[in-house]
Amino acid sequence: MATDLRQTIRDSAAALGFDACRFASAAEPWSAGERLAHFVEAGRHGEMGWMETTLERRSHPTAMWSEARTAIVLGLNYGPDHDPLPELADRSAGYISVYARGDDYHELIKGRLKTLAGQIAARTGEDVKVFVDTAPLMEKPLAQRAGLGWQGKHTNLLSREHGNWLFLGVILSAADLPVDAAETEHCGSCTACLDVCPTQAFPAPFQLDARRCLSYLTIEFPGPWPVEFRAATGSRIYGCDDCLAVCPWNKFAAASREARLQARDGLTGPRLADLAGLDDATFRTLFAKSPVKRIGRDRFLRNVLYAIGNSSDAGLIPAATRLLDDPAPVVRGAAVWALSRLMPGPHFAALAAERESTEPDPEVRIEWTGALAL
Structure with a gap:
């Protein structure tokens, strides 16, 4: 029965x-x-x-x-x-x-x-x-x-x-039903997932330090990131798949059959220049019914700006510069860091001299000071 x-x-x-x-x-x-x-x-x-x-x-x-x-x-x-x-x-x-x-x-x-x-x-x-x-x-x-x-x-x-x-x-x-046999570990000597991590978030096999994990930083962490992790994020703006995608066991995996889990148009390789122009309304529209929506526009734009800073694309300087006037301090601070990575040193120093003294938020002023010291 x-x-x-x-x-x-x-x-x-x-x-x-x-x-x-x-x-x-x-x-x-x-x-x-x-x-x-x-x-x-x-x-x-x-x-x-x-x-x-x-x-x-x-x-x-x-x-x-x-x-x-x-x-x-x-x-x-x-x-x-x-x-x-x-x-x-x-x-x-x-x-x-x-x-x-x-x-x-x-x-x-x-x-x-x-x-x-x-x-x-x-x-x-x-x-x-x-x-x-x-x-x-x-x-x-x-x-x-x-x-x-x-x-x-x-x-x-x-x-x-x-x-x-x-x-x-x-x-x-609350019903007692017969149970299945537990699975055992089959990782063997493989360390591909540990070796690929951009931020060395695994102190040891089978252990995670979330504070170093790009999935945690892009999604759960609310404020400006520790500087040491910003370059490591590369172009990752929501989550990180590195440790999952390199696993040899994926050779047995099949593509999902679920239509609602298929990638939407525009969410595979979205252009950073386009994302940098999102206001709250357009962010909500783009990510309606998406898990991305829950982090909110400001935190998302912070991530986008870190990616812009890693892009080596001087064509993104205008997009980052516009966000120096964003209402959200976390966005303005990320824009400072992005521009410090993209602009020639003298040009960035001149911009800092113009902007730093008028910045109302102390954390953003720290971003200017820190960027100038690099």
């Missing part, structure tokens, strides 16, 4: 478009909570204060919902149809992470999870809850326990069938 129910759930998940569906215990002990506590205690979560405030609830599925017994872990393939890393060679174009080039996966997956969860609740008579990485639930350890894949040396979930390109969703159920 339980085996038949599991197959029925798998069939329903496939009909909803999921590429993987497996079962794990949500109640058995695990070490993931202890590893997360060490991560936070070391300060490696950076400005993501929510990780600290939700640490206890995040430590185990039953810490958040005491009735949880089974985790149904779903995977949705978002694999690209080509290796994205060669795109980084075009320094006058912005690089947006593969996962963010289509519709926001949160909304896409959540609706389907709710449909499947309703079916499970009706069949088992037990309560269910659904999660898509915005709640305090550790999906990756659950996915490994369910056998979808393992957490690789880059700490992301890695699958023998889908490579690095899986979105995860979880349904917790």
Whole structure:
């Protein structure tokens, strides 16, 4: 009976478009909570204060919902149809992470999870809850326990069938269902993901220091970046795929079948000059229903300006200069850094002499001073 129910759930998940569906215990002990506590205690979560405030609830599925017994872990393939890393060679174009080039996966997956969860609740008579990485639930350890894949040396979930390109969703159920075998680690001696990282964000295999990670800096970090990471971002303006894209296991991956996850026109290699001209309204229009929208126009333009500073394209000087008058200090400060990289030294010094004394924000004045000292 339980085996038949599991197959029925798998069939329903496939009909909803999921590429993987497996079962794990949500109640058995695990070490993931202890590893997360060490991560936070070391300060490696950076400005993501929510990780600290939700640490206890995040430590185990039953810490958040005491009735949880089974985790149904779903995977949705978002694999690209080509290796994205060669795109980084075009320094006058912005690089947006593969996962963010289509519709926001949160909304896409959540609706389907709710449909499947309703079916499970009706069949088992037990309560269910659904999660898509915005709640305090550790999906990756659950996915490994369910056998979808393992957490690789880059700490992301890695699958023998889908490579690095899986979105995860979880349904917790109060019902006790048979579970699948956990996956073991298959990275072997490979260190490709560690070696490629532009900012050396991995202190050791299977460990991440988010404070050095370009995905964290472009998306989660709110203010001016530490100067040491700005050149390393290259043309990456939202997220970073390097450690995912170099993994040899991607040779088994297939391109996503989901139409709403396909890259939109204009989000593969968008021109930095065009992005620098976005106001709030045009930003919202361009990134409607996109995960990029959540960081807001000002933080996005900060990223764009760092990429402009790395472009070696003097043709972008006018675009950066216009943003010296932007209302947002974080944008003005990034424009200062970009111009310090693109303009000849005497020209930049003359601009600084004209602008620095009239800048109202102390952090932006620090940008002028620091840029002149370089």
